[in-house]
Amino acid sequence: MSSSAIFENLLDTFASRPVTPVPDSALQQMMQELIDCGSTILPMPGRGQTLERWRMLAAVSASDLALVKLFEGHTDALAIMTELEPDAPIATGAWGTWAAEPYFARVNIVDRQGDQVYLQGRKAWCSGAPMLDRALLTARDEQHRPQLVAVDLRQSGVSTAEDSWQAVGMGSTASVDVAFEGALGRCVGLPGQYVDRPGFWQGGGGIAACWYGAACTLAGYLREHCRQPHHDAHAAAHLGAVDAALCAASASLRETATWIDANPRRSAEIPVRRLRAQVETTVNSVLEHVGRALGATPFCRNAHFARLAADLPVFIRQSHAEKDLAALGELIAAQAVDGWIL
Structure with a gap:
């Protein structure tokens, strides 16, 4: 083997080395x-009180995105x-909600006794699985319909695949396959x-609201920087762009929460799809402006900032990007538009 081939093989092997997940006991505690x-x-x-609920989610996000994922x-x-x-009592313990159904990981109901069912299969994207007591998950029933099932995770028929989570951002959520x-x-x-x-x-x-809370905290670091006498005009310009984006997103969050409370039995699909698209755009803008304004220092010297900045780009990929925008566009094209009227 030539020296160049050895060199390339060494680099390829090193680049593909697995991430070693480190359990975060502080997160579970x-x-x-x-x-x-x-x-x-x-x-x-x-x-x-939908807005109050979202404010609580945003507050936890501002602290830590891995924590809010479990929360x-x-x-x-x-x-x-x-x-x-x-009217049913809810079992104690820490719960998860696992509803992702990618083609490569499905859970099926294979037997039942009344509302007690037996599950077979694999579930992906199970956030916090090693740290939780119970979960609500979607499974397919005998007619292939989606059925929500509550499961005690501490039983012998449940196991986790630790190597299925190779994340760096949001790594401590341990969103493994189960x-x-x-x-x-x-x-x-x-x-x-x-x-x-x-x-x-x-x-x-x-x-x-979770995305928004983390973006506000990152923006707060930029605001504090701009309060110092040594800041430059470029940082102030970045702060102006961030402020405009966050104010638009906060207005959308308040308006959507008000709509939901006024229409509690109606589908909130269109308002929420709009909201998520607007907040995602804001988050991307904040990440870009804050990073350009502050440079490498907070990424390397501030643990809180570094965690949020690493976790948030992964967390917002809970949006399906253009797929979600296309779904919104199809809904808007099929009906009269009332969201554009001043």
């Missing part, structure tokens, strides 16, 4: 403390069960009800 002190009991969406999944699970089973091999679960609601209920899109708006 903090999540448990928030549960214990009652901070995860948020107002239900669509009942007059949002837990609080979403509580809201879903309260909406679908208002395998179910005859695991016992309980049906929550009717087939298809998880997606069809009003709370589905109302909850989707909460994700935009």
